[in-house]
Amino acid sequence: MKTPRTPLLLGVCAIAIFAVGCSGGDGDVLQVYSGRHYGIETAFAQFEKDTGIKVKFLTGNDAELRERIAAEDDKTEADAYITVDAGNLAAAAAQGLFQPIDSTVLDGAIPSELRDPDNLWYGLTIRARTIVYNSERLTPDEVPTTYEELAEPEWNGRLCMRVSTNVYQQSLVASLIATHGEDEALRIVKGWADNAEIVSNDVLLLETIADGLCDVGVANHYYLGRALEENPDFPVDLVWANQDDRGVHVNTSGGGVTAHSKHPVEAQIFLEWLATRGQSVLVDANHEYPANPAATPGALIADQFGVDFSRDKLDAATFGALNGDAVRLMDEAGYG
């Protein structure tokens, strides 16, 4: 019967709760809240080997981790906060969640447009969101070259775009607002909405294009890198958008030291390592571009996409601050 078992179970559980609940705040361990989930264990293991500092990480969603750090305030266990989207870095900076870092290494390694002007955070990898197309169905001169072009009626029914709930798409729209102003951006996004089939993620988007159901789309470059790695004959290619004007929209994955970090020194060493020696191991698994110009990009993306392309120098603080406006604009445009 239940009766004799239940107290025993409850007792075991109580022990378990206390056992786990009381853990945390270890002496020599760096604790990182990371919005990056893939491949980081390799990088962190390498860091540990190189420096002897152990890293424990907690993965999650950028925005939620930021909420948690903010809520935890001075009780937070996070020493560093790493994101996949620069908008969240800017928001975290604005919320006062970072402490400024004084590091010539970081200042030298990361270009100024990819870091916070007050040294609150530093970008570590580059994620370009650019135009992709079916290389079998489009000839080179048919390929669109700007984001704005995709709003034209000729692309009606031939365009694939990602859902509005995705942070990369939001950043792209934010950059449109920053560049063109709200009214023009609204016109463009409305054009996209009219033309596009909305897909839930970039991998699916690329597959849809490969199957010939769409001709063009907009995706993060590294998803294409992944697809090509799995299948070198994948019939999709990319073109760097807006090379004749501001350059392709890039988002940055990066991090900073939390304001209430218990190990600020180690956290800084961590970021410095990620920005220098750790660049390759950080970017290669996922085919991202390194933020440090001195680092060598991975072979596949270097071969397939090239390394010399012009990037929109719009700073993250701007498009981060405009993220909310971008969401509202997509609402208004009827963009799914």
Next chain:
Amino acid sequence: MTIDHPSRSPGQAPRRAARDDVSNSITPDLMSKHTSNPEQSANSEQAALVVEQISRSFGRGARRTVAVDDVSIELGASEILALVGPSGCGKSTLLRLIAGLIPAERGSIWLGGTVVDDGSSVVPPERRRVGLVFQEHALFPHLSIADNVGFGVRTSTNRRVGEMLDMVGLGQFADRYPHELSGGERQRVALARALAPRPALMLLDEPFASLDPNLRGQIRDEVVRVLRSTSTPAVFVTHDQSEALAIGDRIAVMRGGRIEQVGTPESVFHDPGNRFVAAFMGEADFLSGNDLAAIGGRIEGTTTVMVRPDDVTFTVADDGAATIVAAEFRGMMWCYTLALESGATVRSTRSHLERVMTGTRVHASLLPGHTPVVISD
């Protein structure tokens, strides 16, 4: 509670009220309009149960219904009271109030001299020593018969359980389970279970209603026998008036949450206080003075009188003023409906040996010795 009991110390139960009282309700000891029976006053036994102006309603606002309305009853030490009334009259609610399953809104309840519900404090059911038997036996299906019967008994379980099972004649079923028994057997187990902890009062809520009619009388007699042999006072709730007449030392008739009449079976049956009680307790026909005269009775004024089928007889006569309009076979007798000249009908029973056809003209008359009852309603 504003009733004054100058002669009673707190905690002492009032004395038992007299029998044969035809008033609307019996209030314990105080009111001077209450006619006390000298014999009973000398009896200093504690009343097993005193219910004093109990009220209870359900629902709120427009949907509020008064289930029990200012009810007072008393039960003597080994008395069996039959609580009878149509469905919805509040008898089951009253039983639950006594058992402590629901608290009263007004009034008080005393069990064996101890107050169990007086508005400010309520004794929970498990401490009231009241035994419950329901229409649906409510035996615990996952326990054996022996465990069922022994549920309320903490010490010397085996002996007491065996005793109780033997008393209801089911000693050999101790290790069986409820679903293996018949309806009648289960009801007997329910009785044994309720009696095992020696309750001060038994409450039975239509306990035989779900049994076969053939079985019913048998089980009923057995239950009454057991109650008497253990001197356990009991309140039986039933909607079957013939059952009430057979079991109760006294009968309380309820309607619409109120007690209409309390008294011995004979007095309630032969001396009903109003039309409702009269019709409820048995077949009754109500006649005006003229109609009564037509069948040979005499009464002053224009009051209504009640007669029952066994009060009326008839002889076949071509010049008779009444006609047989219906005949109902009842096994041991025929019940004829007679239409009088005025159009009023009256029923008459006759032995099964004589069959009279409908349409026959008859001369109806009152049987000698049967006095019609004046109904004041």
Next chain:
Amino acid sequence: MTHTVRRSSGSAWTWASVGAAVLVVAPVAMLAVSIINPRRDVWSQQWNTRLPGQLRDTALLLAGVAVGTILLGAGLAWLTSAYRFPGSRQFGWLLILPLAMPSYILGFLTLSTLGRTGPIQDWWRSAFGDDAWFPPVESLGGAILTFTLVLYPYVYLLVRAALRDQAGGALLAARTLGATRSEAARRVVLPLVRPAIAAGAAVVMMETLTDFATVQYFGVDTVSVGVFRVWRGTYDRDAASELATLVLGFALLAIGFERIARGRARFGQAGGAEAGTEPQRLTGGKAVAATFVCTALVVAAFAGPVLRLVGWAVAEQTGDRGTPLLDEYPGYLWHSLQLVAITVVVCTVTAVVLANAQRFGSPTLTRMAGRATAFGYAVPGPVVGIGVLLAVVGLDGALGRVGMGLPGVVTTGSLLVLVYAYAVRFLAPALGAVESGTAQVSEEMTASARSLGATPARTMRRIHLPLSKASLATAAVLVGVDALKELPIVLLLRPFGFDTLPIWVYNLASESRFQQAALPALSIVVVAMIPVMILSRKLERPDG
């Protein structure tokens, strides 16, 4: 010698039940409070853009899934209880298996298999041409289909339990009165199992309502997705909270529907150890049809997806990449099991107290308390997570002002807080199952026990609990499987180093690495199958 007791002897039960309800409702109440000063700009902006479509799509989705799961769940429960056909006994428990499949996994499997770029449609186009029409899967219909397949087991389980415990005797009675089996089903059994159907449908609707991830695969924009978009996109937590009250509004509707669908009847007929009636043997075409339907369902909802996952997992393992963090698997498993065990105990015990309090305490208060706990289930996971986070932080702050602080075990990032959030979220289904089990114990039985001297506690222990074992087991399994599959709350609130199996899936699936996530996904399904199968075996065995 007067026993003076507290006015209501059940007051301890009432207090316990109200207390539990307050604890569970507190984080959700913080949501409702935010609506006191509504932000007109947010509401008008949303109303002019997404809200009308969201309201429509949410209503359609809920209605579609409710209808689908009722038809499937109740229909299959009846089919496998009342009839015998080839495989019927096996299907009895096989049909519960989809419970082990998380909706987010089935979502991307459905999409990747039946979607436009999946193998089925690829083949279709190659066979019938590029323009050949195929029912669009990335649509409301696809979402309804997926949710129905994942969620029908809730209805199925509850109806089967009700059929087993109650309907046997009634069915027999109806048939002796001359009704055919299907007539008896409609007129006698259906009313008897209405509460179970209603409770199951309510659970299903809550799960659908609070989902914000799986629906997105199908391009369906519900109010929950709207909350999620506003919160993550505009960083405006207050606006998101206000919008979340819309979700609560739908939940109220669903609860209201459930109460109406339950009907007024309260059934107190415990069948107990009474065996039901003999199932009727199907022959010929009917038998084939029955077997076919059941097989199709098991394949579509479980076997098919599992096979696809196995295929992917094998491909990944034999390829160069391998599955990331595979050596961490024991840790993930252990943490998942820990979390599940504690949550099950907390939720089941609380549900038992709440359900029994309705028998022993003030009927109105305890019933209200029970109803209130439903709201935790109606709030999307991340919102519960944030609500709990804020509640704990607020409490800590308040204590700080008087010079105290919460003990380390209660701060954010502790298992206790995570379990608390799980209790808020999952108490409702546990309570629903326990309540329907306790309802089968008649009032007369409780009254008999109490009149025989048993206190409420003893009555609960010796009578109510043993007689509702099946529903207790159901409650434990429902909560356990839900806790095992849960993602948004554990993602947000877990302590450092406390990663579970769903976190493992998330790390991969959030990067759209679905094939690599196959093995982690399979691990969840396999682990979840164990309690599910234990439950189904318990249901098969005629229990006392």
